[in-house]
Amino acid sequence: MNDGRLRRLILGDAQANRVVPPSGFTAHLTLFVSGAMAFLAVFALALSMASGRLADRWASELARAATLRINAPAEQRVAQTEAALEILRQTPGVATARALTGEEQAALLAPWFGSSLPAGSLPLPQLIEVTGDDQGYDAQGLRLRLQAEVPGAVLDDHTRWRAPLVEAARSLRRLAWVSILLIGGATAAMITLAANAALAANAQVIEVLRLVGALDSYIAQAFIRRFTLRALTGAAAGVALGMIGVLLMPEASDEGGFLTGLGFQGWGWLVPLMIPPLGAVVAFAATTRAATKRLGELS
């Protein structure tokens, strides 16, 4: 597109815009579709960003965390715990190692057995919380050493359940992006239909314009600009409503889990603002294609 055409498209030409009569249902259809699709896109984007954050957090936090379980008879438990802590202090890549108190262990069981659980009277294994540093530690080497020196110790580095969780979060993010692409495709299809209907309804206008020497690019531009601006307006309204909807969702909390974390954070709030211009680009491309095809057929 040359500079002049781009300028005319953005700034418009009030006289040229009047050449094509205002159309009823295609205008409303384009506005509604753009608005509805932008609204859905905001939520898909929020889902994508939230699941992305979750995947990153799980991947980084769980990768460094591990739990050491000391399954030993009551009389040996303290000694084995001390031995295990000593080994962990000597292990490169282990940042901290801390034995959980009886109250902390009881709190972990509370969701299943209630808060009145007499944890002290039960033969519970001692749990040690292990946090790795940025370099990480050799889990296999640590297991072998613990096996030799602390027979009741079992190291759980969360690998077994961490990987599927991270993969699930990443799948959710991919799904959200696929949804955004489908929303874009559906928008393009609906705007193409609306543009075709408008072009068909204005076949006589097009004929008159051609008879007085209008270039096809001039005729197409009148339709393209109209549909692009409608899509931009509709998408802006849809994004505004979508962002209000996201804003009204409960803030992230541990109790609420994943659902309450659905939304944008920091600069992420600026990302939905890209939807209206992208919607306009989709409308521009769809109407250009429809107009070029239709004008070719009318020749």
Added chain:
Amino acid sequence: MKRRLRGAAVIELENVGYNYGGGELLNAVSVQLAPGSFHFLTGPSGAGKTTLLKLCYGALTPTSGRVRAFNMDVQGLDRDQMAFLRRRVGVVHQDCRFLDHLPVIENIALPLLVSGRELSHEEANLNELLNWVGLSERAHALPPELSGGERQRAALARSVILSPDVIIADEPTGNVDWEMSQRLLQLLVELNRMGKTILVATHDLSLIRAAKNQVQARVLRISNRQLQLAGADL
């Protein structure tokens, strides 16, 4: 105004034939419109007058033969080239072909608009043209509000606004009374005196006779799918 020197034909049909759904409407039609010439095209209804005019400005493609306009083969023009051709050929359609949602002044200015001219710079010309065709008072009326004669004059004004080399009029006096047809004829004669090439299709022989004293015109007649010169020059 000084008449243009006559030279090569601005529009030339060479052995042109045209078929409508199997039936032959025109056969081996040849004609040349010299610059500044005035031609009437006559013949019975359905003889092919409108078809021949459409062939002249590229709205129809001949099934045989060749149409040339301004030394260009019309069949070989792409859509953009065709648009530029139509800016050089002003056409007054039988049914006028207006955009009914635009007022008369904007319909007349349509060729200026589509050719990218700034209308604010053309205001004086537009007013002069409206005055010339006697529509100054009706400039802001919508086309459906105009009488038959007013519509024809508005269509004529639109056809000349880009100062085309050729003006083609299809039955311009078909729906108007005698007085109005004389006024339209007068406008066409004035345009011819300005050097424009005029081709008018009409079945109204009284109009042709009335033109006798005003302009040197040739009368072409379509008969039996052929084009013939109807007698001597008027």
